Amino acid sequence: MLANRRITFTAALTAFAALALAGCGKQEPTTATTATPAPAAARVLVVGTDAAYTPFESQNEKGEIVGFDIEVVKAIAGKAGFEVKFVNTPWEGIFNALDQGDRDLLVSAITITGERRQAMDFSKPYFEARQLIAVRRDAQVASFEDIKAMKVGVQNGTTGDEVVGKLQGKSSGNIKRFESTPLALKELEAGGVQAVVADNGVVEHYLANNPGGGFKTVSDAAFPVEQYGIAVKKGNAELLARINKGLDDIKADGSYDKIYAAHFGGTPK
Template sequence: MKKQVSVLLMALAASVALLGCDKKEEATPAAAAPAPVALSKIVVGLDDNFPPMGFRDEKNELVGFDIDLAREAAKRLGAEVEFKPIDWNAKEAELNGKRVDVLWNGLTITEERKANIAFTAPYLENRQIIIVTADSKIKDKAGLAHKVIGVQEGSSAVEAIEKDAATAKSFKQLKKFGDNVTALMDLSAGRLDALVVDEVVGRYYTAKKPGEYVVLEENFGTEEYGVGVRKDDNELLAKLQKAIDEMKQDGSAARISTQWFGKDIVK
């Protein structure tokens, strides 16, 4: 009898052990993927003295081509947009330090910047033009030799000039300014011989003072503008690209361009 009870107890113990093993081997349900965080606000870093891309009007309100594009994109994303003026020479530090979410202000796409910033597809094409006063004897890039040339510090114009090493080496001085408005004032006052600047900016200013400036035929190359975000901010980049693509397709980008440039120059 004891033997039968012992056998029975051993069988029960084995069954319990097997049940325990089966329980441990049951597949744990996969955790549900976290829902995407709703985009509620986009902080746009910009140089607020860069017309017609972004600048302050007579009422000290921020206006401009890129301002209008960014507002339209944010509206499509259902997000509030805040424009934050920054030191444009420190724009990458401002972005990667998370003090702004986006750089959207005539930002040229370069290989050097792509190492630190993720860009949308280009939305505008631009050249680095040379502006002189109407009475200047400078007619081409060769005429810049032994002259004082102005440029905005931290702008892509600096890189464009450096790529043309022979011409850059011929300058008497490359003088850097915090903004293009001050540089143009120095050009008019004779403290500069020429200014190298983004075409969209240069054309805007020269059109306001017809007969005072001349844009030379030669330039320092063509470039493309894009919107910059942090390299790990893939979700924001994808959303912005989708919004920009839709704006191009439905004519909104063309309408904004025509308001600022008199024609559709969106790429």
């Protein structure tokens, strides 16, 4: 994801951050009319997520945000003692929303990168991803290099988009960009593209739920391992520590493994 995924606080919220989330950096003075912050346990933290990346985050038929990432953060919050509210946030503005204080944390299959670490802080990794190539079952494709001259579908702004852009040239007419990976895979099924490159979790979930698609997957050692993390505003050490402790706890008591199995089958690799 998403690499490269898919890679203001109000006065009352800012006042709270200064008192209850020490370490978030900027602390603005309050006035006598500023409302008293709610206790830490009562405050609902706003979580930004781009709900267009099944099975990590998506919206169900009721419009509720669901998915692997959502369940992981809910479980962490339960252990860490805070409440969360998920807000669908377009990928193009998700990092700015965190920086401006409109979101307290982000979970959206966000790949941890050195560049992103300069602008925000990340939890310990909670998911390990890699790129997969999806092609028709009879395609003569054994490596990433084999799709260099093919029409390839990717989700716009993701790691798949980035790596295919490097292989073919970013402005290549053979790269077809979609709003989501499932849309790219539907285009592969229809014959509009010859391959799709995307995160393994998304591709494997789609193939498991569409067994008649006639696809196969191809992995390549050239694809680096990616790690997803939960992002918080730069310097918010108190919140980051609570998230990391909650993540440790759900891994220790088996909760994480149950969530993983429900979405991907088996156990984490």
